[in-house]
Amino acid sequence: MRLDVAYDGTDFSGWAVQPGRRTVAGVLAAELVRVLGEIEGLTVAGRTDAGVHATGQVCHVDVPVAAWAGRSGNLVRRLARLLPPDVRVRVATEVPASFDARFSALSRRYEYRVTDASWGADPLRSRYLLAWPRPLDLAAMNDASARLLGEHDFAAFCRRKENATTIRAISQLAWRREPDGVLVATVQADAFCQAMVRSLVGALLAVGDGRRPVPWPAGLLDRTVRANEVTVAPAQGLTLVAVEYPGSEPGYAARAEITRNRRSLL
The missing domain is CATH 3.30.70.580 (Pseudouridine synthase I, catalytic domain, N-terminal subdomain)
Known part of the structure; x- marks a missing residue:
């Protein structure tokens, strides 16, 4: 089921x-x-x-x-x-036995919401929104985000897990500012390792408020261990909004087999 x-x-x-x-x-x-x-x-x-x-x-x-x-x-x-x-x-x-919610998934998509309004977060939205104390540069954040697209080793943005790969393929990473002024990051990848999305957001917020240059987040992709200087953004701004699967039963098992194979950049 x-x-x-x-x-x-x-x-x-x-x-x-x-x-x-x-x-x-x-x-x-x-x-x-x-x-x-x-x-x-x-x-x-x-x-x-x-x-x-x-x-x-x-x-x-x-x-x-x-x-x-x-x-x-x-x-x-x-x-x-x-x-x-x-x-x-x-x-x-009801789904066939070949369906696996984890391994059959083609992608997961998250959204992260931030407000840089001087008065902070609306009280009715504060459980789902991060209030940021400094103005954020949308163009700089999107420039930095674009450099992270594709398949890379995201070890710098992941919590260490023994015998687990940190190679991931990000297909979408972009920010928009909604009419009410709230900034929304959309992040989509085939899979994510622990704390990866919030670490990416934390790095991009540092670019947005001018504390780090635009090339800095992508420059961390050369690391083979977690970058301690990357702050993990708070949980309340993050929402899992969609998981995509193959459109027919034969695709479930085929996708699961691909997902279970340990990936390498070689």
Whole structure:
């Protein structure tokens, strides 16, 4: 079963289940068990960190055939009554066994919102928006962003994880200023390593307020370890907005096989 999920990450300790902590997966799994009796293998497209939001998260879970047959027509409505207000299952659909929410994904897209207004963030939006204390130069940030596009080793922007590659392919990285003055960064890649998006944003904000030159973020791509001078932007401005998958069943397994292969720039 594929679930399309949205949540306000403010009061969650991230997606993944952690003993003694409130997490999205923990809350969601508990209510799925209540409705369906048993579940197995709750797998998510992207494990969001504490405080990070989602409007387009995707996960999959195996459920008994009989339970699905009896609940498929009203599962979303039933979960809406049981789940807390800060997490919602928007769609639940049957998918073939070859579908893997994590490994079958073609890309993930995030948005990061920042305001550089002198009076700070609107109180009604402060949970989803970073207030920046200095004016930001949109053109400089877009210039610096364009230099990060393509496949590179993003070790300088990733938290170290043993035996994990930091090679990623960024297909979109651009900023826009909306009519209300809020700046929005759109970041899309085949996958992201831990803290990568917020590290990229942190580096680009340093360019935007003039503390770093435009070439600086791309210059860090020569590093083979995390760059300590890069500040990780706060979680509340970040939202996972979309995960893309192949359009037909044969593509699920094929994409999963590609994703599982360890990448190299050689």
